[in-house]
Amino acid sequence: MSGGCQAVVSAGCSGVAAAGAPAAAHSDSGPTRKPAALIWFRNDLRLADHEPLHSAAADLQHCLSQGQSPLLLPFYCLDERELAPRAGELPQEGGLDIPQLGPHRLRLLLEACASLRAALRRLGSDLLAAQGRPEALVGRLVALAAAAGSSSMALHHHMSPDAASADLEDAVAAAFEAAAARHGLPCSVHRYWGCTLYHPDDLPFHLWACGSASSGGRPGAAAVAGPAAEQQQQQRGQCSRVNPAAAEAGLLGPLPTDLASVYSAAGGAATAALACWEALGAVRCAALAPACSGRHDARSALPFGMGEEQAVQRLRYYLGLEESDGHSVRSVDQEAPIATYRETRMQPFGVDSSAKLSAFLSLGCLSPRTAHAEVARLAVLEQQQQQQQRRRRGQASSGDAAATAAVAAAAGEAAAAWREPQAGDTWRWLLMHLAIRDFFVFTAVKEGDALEAPGGIRGRAVEWRRDDELFRRWAQGQTGLPFVDACMRELGATGFMSNRGRQNELCLDWRLGLRYFESCLADHEWALNAGNWAYCAGTGSDPRDRRFKTVSQGERYDPEARLIQAWVPQLAALRPAQLAHQPWAAPPAALAAAGVRLGCEPQAATAEAGTERQEQQKQQQLGGWYPLPVVDPASQIGKGPKQKQAARPREQRQQQPQPQK
Numbered sequence: 001m002s003g004g005c006q007a008v009v010s011a012g013c014s015g016v017a018a019a020g021a022p023a024a025a026h027s028d029s030g031p032t033r034k035p036a037a038l039i040w041f042r043n044d045l046r047l048a049d050h051e052p053l054h055s056a057a058a059d060l061q062h063c064l065s066q067g068q069s070p071l072l073l074p075f076y077c078l079d080e081r082e083l084a085p086r087a088g089e090l091p092q093e094g095g096l097d098i099p100q101l102g103p104h105r106l107r108l109l110l111e112a113c114a115s116l117r118a119a120l121r122r123l124g125s126d127l128l129a130a131q132g133r134p135e136a137l138v139g140r141l142v143a144l145a146a147a148a149g150s151s152s153m154a155l156h157h158h159m160s161p162d163a164a165s166a167d168l169e170d171a172v173a174a175a176f177e178a179a180a181a182r183h184g185l186p187c188s189v190h191r192y193w194g195c196t197l198y199h200p201d202d203l204p205f206h207l208w209a210c211g212s213a214s215s216g217g218r219p220g221a222a223a224v225a226g227p228a229a230e231q232q233q234q235q236r237g238q239c240s241r242v243n244p245a246a247a248e249a250g251l252l253g254p255l256p257t258d259l260a261s262v263y264s265a266a267g268g269a270a271t272a273a274l275a276c277w278e279a280l281g282a283v284r285c286a287a288l289a290p291a292c293s294g295r296h297d298a299r300s301a302l303p304f305g306m307g308e309e310q311a312v313q314r315l316r317y318y319l320g321l322e323e324s325d326g327h328s329v330r331s332v333d334q335e336a337p338i339a340t341y342r343e344t345r346m347q348p349f350g351v352d353s354s355a356k357l358s359a360f361l362s363l364g365c366l367s368p369r370t371a372h373a374e375v376a377r378l379a380v381l382e383q384q385q386q387q388q389q390r391r392r393r394g395q396a397s398s399g400d401a402a403a404t405a406a407v408a409a410a411a412g413e414a415a416a417a418w419r420e421p422q423a424g425d426t427w428r429w430l431l432m433h434l435a436i437r438d439f440f441v442f443t444a445v446k447e448g449d450a451l452e453a454p455g456g457i458r459g460r461a462v463e464w465r466r467d468d469e470l471f472r473r474w475a476q477g478q479t480g481l482p483f484v485d486a487c488m489r490e491l492g493a494t495g496f497m498s499n500r501g502r503q504n505e506l507c508l509d510w511r512l513g514l515r516y517f518e519s520c521l522a523d524h525e526w527a528l529n530a531g532n533w534a535y536c537a538g539t540g541s542d543p544r545d546r547r548f549k550t551v552s553q554g555e556r557y558d559p560e561a562r563l564i565q566a567w568v569p570q571l572a573a574l575r576p577a578q579l580a581h582q583p584w585a586a587p588p589a590a591l592a593a594a595g596v597r598l599g600c601e602p603q604a605a606t607a608e609a610g611t612e613r614q615e616q617q618k619q620q621q622l623g624g625w626y627p628l629p630v631v632d633p634a635s636q637i638g639k640g641p642k643q644k645q646a647a648r649p650r651e652q653r654q655q656q657p658q659p660q661k
């Protein structure tokens with residue numbers, strides 16, 4: 001960092017303004033002073049457990065108490081570079097010039113920004129929003145604050161674990177410093193860590209190599225969940241009013257809701273990338289619900305609006321918690337989904353089979369620590385219930401209520417501390433997955449770009465296969481492997497795919513899949529996507545072969561073929577339903593009864609492409625043409641006791657279908 005600025009990387013909850021204040025000549029003391037704080041919102045679109053906001057607000061609160069009139073400028077910048085393809089690091093891109101930020105995630109992002117803006121407005125503040133480059137926007141904001149008479153500038157933001165983000169953060173800081181210097185304003189930059197359950201300072205090793213962009217010492221350690229998060233929640237009413245000049249600068253206009261218009265506003269590269277995305281996945285952006293419309297594909301596993309409130313609602317619903325008179329109580333209506341989480345999590349179908357928190361976490365509408373705090377509440381309630389039961393059975397003395405509650409609270413908090421889950425546990429399995437998320441984030445920070453190298457962090461010497469036509473069929477859900485196709489069609493139409501589904505691939509260059517997922521996943525996080533792809537490809541930190549037998553996976557985790565019925569209507573009428581996993585092995589009579597015809601649709605029929613509406617109707621009709629598998633299906637069937645080949649008539653077993661080209 002240069003100029004009069006001082007970078008401060010804060011990890012604790014203590015105020016940091018003093019640390020960033022430069023020379024005494026620029027002191028902010030005195031009634032005429034007007035310090036300004038910019039809060040750069042990124043993938044942390046929430047108010048609770050938001051250390052940059054909390055710290056800035058605490059500093060400004062201090063200024064207010066001294067009779068000064070500080071400014072708080074929370075802002076979000078939709079970085080246009082993300083709407084275009086990544087710089088082509090893959091050879092023979094094969095139609096992969098798709099946006100990094102695809103329409104599904106864009107929709108949720110716009111919704112999350114709208115929710116955040118509404119929440120800030122309720123506090124008398126606002127969210128300044130623009131499309132462009134953050135490093136250009138900070139310059140404008142500094143000018144705005146300077147014109148409003150600001151006497152000093154501070155920039156607060158969360159750090160991102162993405163490999164590319166360190167450069168962006170440095171560029172934004174440099175632009176901020178340069179703009180402040182132009183206006184003769186002292187300034188400081190404050191970076192925070194807030195995207196994991198555990199804080200890097202609490203790890204038993206150093207995450208950052210010395211001299212990296214993010215190093216510089218990380219004072220203090222944030223508590224994992226618990227009181228810190230709650231305390232911050234209570235203090236969030238501290239934002240001061242945003243400068244009205246921001247409205248004039250066009251930063252308070254309505255957020256876009258039409259997805260395609262966002263790409264076209266970003267220029268030719270983004271528009272072309274969107275067209276490429278539509279062609280590759282055979283999904284039309286115009287057919288997707290606009291942001292904030294409240295509309296969803298009826299089959300979507302993510303039928304939620306996006307925002308902090310929705311995130312907490314979803315989490316509480318899943319845990320079976322309700323708010324009553326400001327306290328968490330257990331919902332009495334029905335058994336909460338968390339009760340069966342361990343058993344259902346791998347099921348690829350349904351809204352409640354797994355927690356469906358990933359999109360909220362990826363946009364930062366929910367912090368992992370807040371999730372942990374809610375789980376701790378559940379643990380306390382469980383302890384209270386157990387104590388009551390013991391008392392009823394006369395196994396515990398009936399002391400005074402307050403003392404009993406305190407004991408239960410302590411026991412609950414202790415119970416929510418980390419321990420490996422056992423078979424009978426419920427919420428502990430959820431905590432374990434949040435810990436797995438941390439593992440991938442920290443691995444990504446440590447390994448950086450190396451995670452995406454062809455041989456990964458283990459430098460495996462593998463000649464990855466490229467087959468653009470096969471890749472296209474995979475992306476469009478036309479492989480002839482029904483479970484894979486159902487997963488891919490769900491991804492294209494809704495941006496979600498279950499964890500099981502995400503682990504099915506066709507032994508092609510894994511980095512193609514990585515890029516396609518990046519563009520399609522509504523919950524995309526670079527660290528998690530790259531780390532998990534590397535895991536599946538055997539190039540990550542786990543050297544074991546993780547290749548799935550895709551047919552067996554479907555049969556095992558979706559025995560009733562509900563996912564296939566939802567997304568592959570051609571096979572939906574097959575009975576018994578299990579036949580949908582291996583239609584090539586179904587008796588001819590069953591195929592005929594369900595109207596299924598295997599193979600390529602004859603040219604004459606495809607040539608008669610109808611209107612869009614007719615095409616949609618055709619998509620929803622049961623029965624019809626369904627392709628034969630693009631790979632030998634026998635290679636996708638496991639031999640283990642739980643992965644038995646579906647029963648099929650003897651005569652059919654003789655005729656293995658030939659892979660279709």
Ligand SMILES: Cc1cc2nc3c(=O)[nH]c(=O)nc-3n(C[C@H](O)[C@H](O)[C@H](O)COP(=O)(O)OP(=O)(O)OC[C@H]3O[C@@H](n4cnc5c(N)ncnc54)[C@H](O)[C@@H]3O)c2cc1C
Nearest residue numbers: 354355356357358433434437499502523524525528529532
């Ligand atoms: C190839 C591949 C790519 C993936 N890309 C992403 C991605 O971009 N973003 C993303 O959030 N998840 C990713 N995952 C992980 C996982 O599939 C999703 O987090 C999960 O399916 C989301 O559903 P859920 O919220 O119901 O998760 P649950 O299964 O209920 O788990 C709860 C939370 O734990 C975390 N979690 C669970 N499994 C994993 C995992 N394997 N790795 C990291 N965190 C995990 C997530 O935050 C999740 O929301 C990927 C997995 C694979 C195999």
